[in-house]
Structures are given as C-alpha cells and as structure tokens.
Amino acid sequence: MLKHSFYNDYSEGAHPRLLEILAQTNYAQESGYGEDGLSRQAVELIQQALGSPQAAVHFVSGGTQTNMIALAAALKPYESVIGAETAHIHVHEAGAVEATGHKINIVPTPDGKLTPVMVAAVCAQHTDEHMVKPRVVFISNASEVGTIYTKSELEQLSQVCRAQGLYLYMDGARLGSALASPQSDLTLADLARLLDMFYIGGTKNGALLGEALVITNPALQADFRYHLKQHGALLAKGRLLGSQFLGLFEGDLYFELARQANRMSLKLAEAISGLGFGFLAPPATNQLFPILPDGLIAALQAEYGFYIWSRVNAERSAIRLVTSWATPEAKVDEFIADLRRLTA
Numbered sequence: 001m002l003k004h005s006f007y008n009d010y011s012e013g014a015h016p017r018l019l020e021i022l023a024q025t026n027y028a029q030e031s032g033y034g035e036d037g038l039s040r041q042a043v044e045l046i047q048q049a050l051g052s053p054q055a056a057v058h059f060v061s062g063g064t065q066t067n068m069i070a071l072a073a074a075l076k077p078y079e080s081v082i083g084a085e086t087a088h089i090h091v092h093e094a095g096a097v098e099a100t101g102h103k104i105n106i107v108p109t110p111d112g113k114l115t116p117v118m119v120a121a122v123c124a125q126h127t128d129e130h131m132v133k134p135r136v137v138f139i140s141n142a143s144e145v146g147t148i149y150t151k152s153e154l155e156q157l158s159q160v161c162r163a164q165g166l167y168l169y170m171d172g173a174r175l176g177s178a179l180a181s182p183q184s185d186l187t188l189a190d191l192a193r194l195l196d197m198f199y200i201g202g203t204k205n206g207a208l209l210g211e212a213l214v215i216t217n218p219a220l221q222a223d224f225r226y227h228l229k230q231h232g233a234l235l236a237k238g239r240l241l242g243s244q245f246l247g248l249f250e251g252d253l254y255f256e257l258a259r260q261a262n263r264m265s266l267k268l269a270e271a272i273s274g275l276g277f278g279f280l281a282p283p284a285t286n287q288l289f290p291i292l293p294d295g296l297i298a299a300l301q302a303e304y305g306f307y308i309w310s311r312v313n314a315e316r317s318a319i320r321l322v323t324s325w326a327t328p329e330a331k332v333d334e335f336i337a338d339l340r341r342l343t344a
Contacts, residue, residue, distance in 0.1 A: 003338075004331040005305035008204075009174070009261060009286060009324035015206040018247040025243060032236045033225075034059055039242025045249040046200065046212055052192040056215040058224060059241035060233050063173045064093045066199050066211045071136055072100040073227040074167050074197070074220055079135035082122050084109045086144040088171055103132045111281055112143030113153070116160035123164050137161050140171040141186075142178040145280060146287035149178075151185045158194040167217065170198035176205040176258030177285040182266075184284075192216050202244050206257040206325045210241040257325035261286035264323035264332050271336040275343050280309065280318040288321040299342045304335060 005011055013019075021038075030036035043057040060066040067089050071081055080103040083090055089097045090104050097104060105126075107118045114137065123134055137157065141149050149157075161168040170191065172178075175198070179186055191198055196217035202210040215221050228234040235241065248254040262285060269283035272290045280289035291312050292300075297319055300306070309318045323332070 002305045003303050003334060004328075006321040006323065006335075007305045007307060009177075009322050010204050012324060012326040014208040014244070015247070015253065015257060015325065017253060018207060018244050021243045021247045022240070025239070030239045032238060033234050034238035034242060036239040036242060038239045038246050042212075042242045042245040042249060046214070046245065049188050049249060050192040050214065050216075051189040052216060054216075054218075055192055056221040056224065058213045058215070058228060059238060059245065060199070060211050060213055060228070061209055061235065061241065062203060063088070063171065063199070063201065063211055064096055065231065065233055066213050067093065067138075067171060068096040068100060069227050069231045069233055070169060070197050070199070070213060070215075071097055071102065071138070072231075073224060074136050074169070075100075075102050076133075076135070077101055078129075078133055080105050080126075080132040081136045081138050082107065082114070082119055082134050082166075083138040084112055084114055084140075084143070086112045087138055088140060088144060088173070089138060091144070104138075105132070105134055111147045112140070112145040113147055113149060114139055114157065115153075116156050119157065119160050119166070120164065123166075134164075134166060136167045136169050138169050138171065140173070142174045142181075142285040142287065145289060146283070146285050147281050148181055148184055148284050149186065151190055154186065154190065154194050161196075167196040167220070168194070170195050172199045173201040173204050173211070174285060174287070175199075175201050176254055177261055177287075180255050180258035180262055181284045182262075196220060200245075200254075202248060204324075205248075205254065205261070207244040207248065208240075210244045212245050258286075261323050261325050261327065264327045264329065265321070267329070267332055268321060268323070268336065271339065275340065280312075286323045289318045290321065291316050291318045296339075296342055300339065303338060 200212040265286040309320045
C-alpha cells in the first residue's frame with residue numbers, strides 16, 4: 001500500500017463545510033435546474049467577488065463538459081480554437097471539442113502559455129474562406145505544466161484578441177491555486193475585465209464536484225441555458241452544484257483551500273531544489289514537475305503515487321507531484337524524508 005498519492009487534487013471528497021451545507025439543506029424543497037435559492041445565492045457571491053454584477057454565472061458538473069459547451073456555444077461551424085500544444089482540450093478531453101465540429105489550432109509553447117505573437121501568427125496563417133477562421137483563444141491558469149499568467153501577460157493577450165476579433169476563454173480548473181500563488185498579481189476582478197469567458201474550478205479545490213462558468217461578454221450570454229440543456233449539463237438537482245460554491249464563496253474558503261494546497265507544494269519544491277534537482281517549469285502552484293534520475297523515480301514509485309510526465313534525457317524524467325487542500329503536512333514531510341534517504 002502506498003504511503004500517499006500525489007496523482008491529483010481531487011482524490012479526496014469535499015471540505016467538511018460543503019458537506020455541512022448539503023446536510024443542513026437536504027430536506028428543503030428547492031426549484032430545479034440551477035434556479036434554486038442556494039444557487040442564486042452562490043451566483044450573487046461570485047458576482048460580488050468579480051466586482052461584476054452583470055456577469056452570467058452557470059454551474060456545470062466538470063471541466064471537460066464546461067470547456068466543450070462554452071467553446072461550442074461561442075463558435076460558428078467554420079470557426080476554430082487557438083490553444084497551446086499542452087492544452088487540456090487538445091490532450092486530455094478525448095476530442096470533445098473536435099466532436100462538436102471545431103478544429104483546434106495548436107501552438108507549440110515552451111511553458112504552456114500563449115503570447116500575443118503566437119496568437120497573431122495563427123490569425124495571419126488563416127487568410128480566407130478555404131481555411132477555418134480562428135475565433136476563440138483558449139488558455140489555462142494554471143497551465144498544464146503549472147505555470148501562471150501575470151496581469152501584464154493577460155492584458156496583452158486580451159488586447160490582441162480584441163484587435164483580432166477573437167474571444168478570450170480561460171480554463172480555470174486550478175484557478176484558485178493560480179490566483180493564490182505568491183507569484184500571481186491577478187484577481188478575479190481582473191479576469192472579469194479581461195476575459196470573455198472563464199470558469200472557476202471547484203472539483204480540484206475542495207468541492208465534491210462542479211465548476212462555475214462565468215460569461216462576461218454580453219454577446220455570449222443570451223440563451224446559454226439552451227446550450228447547457230442540449231448537452232445534458234442542466235441538472236435537475238442543480239442545488240448540488242450551487243451549494244458547493246455557496247460554501248466556497250460565503251467567506252474566503254475558496255482561496256484558503258488553494259493557499260493550503262500551494263503551501264504543501266512549495267514546501268516540497270523547496271526540499272527538492274535543496275537536493276539539487278531542477279524542474280520542468282518553475283514551481284508556482286500546487287503542481288510540481290521535478291526532474292529526477294530514473295532510478296530514484298522507480299524507488300519513489302514503490303512508496304508513493306505520482307505520474308511520470310515526460311522524458312528529459314536518457315537517464316532522467318520529469319514527474320508530476322500534485323498537492324490538494326487536504327494534503328497532510330505530515331505526508332509531505334514523510335515524502336521529503338524518503339527523498340533525502342533515497343538520494344543519499
């Protein structure tokens with residue numbers, strides 16, 4: 001039996017406060033399909049956090065479903081999405097976006113992030129009606145390799161998107177961890193100002209399940225519930241999703257949980273760096289990608305669960321270690337002690 005799993009940040013169930021809300025409201029009769037009182041309260045709290053009372057907020061069960069529905073709703077049949085080669089929609093969603101009839105224009109990136117130059121280059125390559133027409137720029141914060149966007153980077157991306165007539169959409173599966181990073185200078189209010197759509201991830205930040213899709217562009221808001229219904233995302237018991245975000249946003253719980261996940265990750269990062277090992281990407285969030293000798297990786301895998309992310313050279317590989325809101329510090333300390341022992 002493994003000492004601990006660092007595979008992902010959704011292995012645990014949910015923060016007790018969210019379960020408490022579910023138990024307390026269990027017998028209350030509520031409207032269905034996201035129009036219940038719990039969901040309405042959660043929407044208002046999120047709008048307050050965004051500083052954007054006009055933003056539309058919809059609760060969806062998971063990230064892949066959110067990405068697919070949001071992007072398909074924003075695209076005409078001949079339009080496409082621009083994304084990094086590491087983008088979740090390209091690598092880990094079983095072709096969900098393509099299944100809706102839309103091409104993804106893939107861009108090689110060194111750090112999982114897109115730049116204005118990359119976006120402009122894709123647009124310049126698509127010149128007429130014989131090609132797809134890029135319409136949405138897809139980014140993730142944090143990215144698939146744990147990197148984050150700065151306010152300046154996001155402002156520049158937003159500017160080029162508006163100049164090119166593109167929508168800017170952010171996958172926020174790990175948005176809490178990204179915004180709570182010591183290196184981040186972005187806020188939810190910044191996102192509401194600079195993005196057309198994004199989602200606030202709950203599944204990977206202490207909720208049982210659920211993502212909050214935020215649509216700030218009025219052109220994309222009308223009739224969006226029809227898209228949700230058509231894709232099976234309009235849950236009869238929508239209260240299950242709304243109550244999660246009510247608990248996360250009625251205080252500072254959402255960011256409290258993200259900060260805890262980051263603290264555990266950065267404690268690991270400090271110890272790994274202290275042993276002389278580098279990283280595939282600079283540590284910033286609750287995802288770490290240390291580069292270790294293959295023999296050491298094999299020894300660690302006998303005691304801990306984690307993914308081997310990519311091969312670096314003939315003798316070393318990058319692994320992925322993910323911490324969560326519920327990762328016990330004692331398990332982090334134990335991993336560090338074992339790493340030091342095995343390294344010695």
